[in-house]
Amino acid sequence: MRYTFGGDEHVFVEVDEAMSLEAFFRSLSITNAVRDSRIRGVTEICPANASFQIKFDPDVIAPDDLLRELKGLEGAGSGGAELKTRIIEMPVFYDDPWTRETLMRFRERHQDPGATDLEYTARINGYPDVPSLIAAHAGSPWFVSMVGFVAGLPFLTQMVERDKQIQAPKYLRPRTDTPKLTVGHGGCFGAIYSVRGAGGYQMFGITPMPIYDPAQEISYLRDFMILFRPGDIVKFRPVGRDEYDAAVEEVEAGRFSPLIREVDFSLAAFQADPTGTNAALLGVLHG
Known part of the structure; x- marks a missing residue:
């Protein structure tokens, strides 16, 4: 997975270069985990076809701290894809x-x-x-x-x-x-x-x-x-x-x-x- 910052308030995460249902399900699983984790400072969560974007308040959570939290949730996208x-x-x-x-x-x-x-x-x-x-x-x-x-x-x-x-x-x-x-x-x-x-x-x-x-x-x-x-x-x-x-x-x-x-x-x-x-x-x- 590839992480990049979008300005001061966004993290963009590329799950896969190829768009597929597998990539989508991994994106959805991780963003659901982000939502359930209730990370302080996260204000918006947007899953996409093979990626997702997180909006956060840098006055509440430092960018590097959020990045560490997100990387810790990567395993949430490797389980069974059922919905x-x-x-x-x-x-x-x-x-x-x-x-x-x-x-x-x-x-x-x-x-x-x-x-x-x-x-x-x-x-x-x-x-x-x-x-x-x-x-x-x-x-x-x-x-x-x-x-x-x-x-x-x-x-x-x-x-x-x-x-x-x-x-x-x-x-x-x-x-x-x-x-x-x-x-x-x-x-x-x-x-x-x-x-x-x-x-x-x-x-x-x-x-x-x-x-x-x-x-x-x-x-x-x-x-x-x-x-x-x-x-x-x-x-x-x-x-x-x-x-x-x-x-x-x-x-x-x-x-x-x-x-x-x-x-x-x-x-x-x-x-x-x-x-x-x-x-x-x-x-x-x-x-």
């Missing part, structure tokens, strides 16, 4: 008119100006057509390995063997506009844009289900303004325009209730049998 978490179903309107209009406005910034983002991603991943790509995207669960960059935005790792993961480069130059709640993909990561703004991920569709509400007025976000937390599992479900519009109305009326189930996840079990683990997770979701 009590949630699986959350998210409706997605793939190839919707809003992301399509947006991507058409920015084709000069794209690798293939003559194709949509879905068409381009399907082609470079060897899928015969867009429906096949959508089926693969929605067919397996996704692991939330980080929340951030923009408030509430989840980074998602597809829960399949590495050689089966969908991969697509980001735009050659970032867009200055991306619709709120766009479901995108960049590199090997999926993402859901929590707010409208700039972005460079390939745009696949849009969800009617808000994931960030700073006013905490949306029914299922009243307890906390951000839906996702690291370790959550997401299952996308394709919907058409009618179901999308109906869900938007339900959200606005305060009646939308996401499908969320508590589940146990074992990294060892997943690595031994990804297909069987995913089937069991989906069985809990719809059981």
